[in-house]
Amino acid sequence: MLLKLGAHISNCLDRAADAEDRAQQSADSATRSDNELLAQSWRHLARGYEFVESLERFLSDTTSYKKIPPEIPVDPVEQPAAPENKPIIRRPRVHHEASFKDRLLKSAQDAREQAAGLPPGTPRDRLLQKARQSETAANIDTWISSPGSPPPDGFGLMKKPGA
Structure with a gap:
C-alpha cells in the first residue's frame, strides 16, 4: 500500500x-524562539513523512523482486544436515x-570476611554493599513466594530522611 x-x-x-516568517517579524524573543521551534518541528515532521514514503518505495521494490523458493518437504525422521x-x-x-x-550466600560471606580485614574506606564499603546485595538476592525468592510479606531489608527501598 503506497x-x-x-x-x-x-x-x-x-x-x-x-x-519562520513569524519568527523573523517578532520583536519578542520568547515568541521568536517559540516560532523557530515550531518551524523546526514542522520540518522534522516533513522529514518523517519523507522517510515513510522512501521506506514504502523500498519495500514495494524489494517485494516485486523477491522470489519465493518452493517449499521442500522435510522428512520428520531425517534431520537436515x-x-x-x-x-x-x-x-x-x-x-x-x-x-x-547457597552460592549467593557464600559470596556474601566471603565479601564480609574480606571487608573485615580492610580499614574503613571505599573498598571496604563496596565489599559490604556486595555482601548486602548478595544476601538480598538470595532471599528474594523466599520473599516473592510468600504473599503479603514485606520485602527483605535493602531491597530497593529508600529510607525517608529523619526516619
Missing part, C-alpha cells in the same frame, strides 16, 4: 516557512554442586 504523502510534506514545509561451512557452536554447560541461593 501512501501519497507529497501533499502532507508540502503542507508541513509551508507551515514551517510561515512559522548442518551446512559444512558453519559449525555448530555449543555452549559448555556448568553443573554446580551448590544451589544458586
Whole structure:
C-alpha cells in the first residue's frame, strides 16, 4: 500500500516557512524562539513523512523482486544436515554442586570476611554493599513466594530522611 504523502510534506514545509516568517517579524524573543521551534518541528515532521514514503518505495521494490523458493518437504525422521561451512557452536554447560541461593550466600560471606580485614574506606564499603546485595538476592525468592510479606531489608527501598 503506497501512501501519497507529497501533499502532507508540502503542507508541513509551508507551515514551517510561515512559522519562520513569524519568527523573523517578532520583536519578542520568547515568541521568536517559540516560532523557530515550531518551524523546526514542522520540518522534522516533513522529514518523517519523507522517510515513510522512501521506506514504502523500498519495500514495494524489494517485494516485486523477491522470489519465493518452493517449499521442500522435510522428512520428520531425517534431520537436515548442518551446512559444512558453519559449525555448530555449543555452549559448555556448568553443573554446580551448590544451589544458586547457597552460592549467593557464600559470596556474601566471603565479601564480609574480606571487608573485615580492610580499614574503613571505599573498598571496604563496596565489599559490604556486595555482601548486602548478595544476601538480598538470595532471599528474594523466599520473599516473592510468600504473599503479603514485606520485602527483605535493602531491597530497593529508600529510607525517608529523619526516619
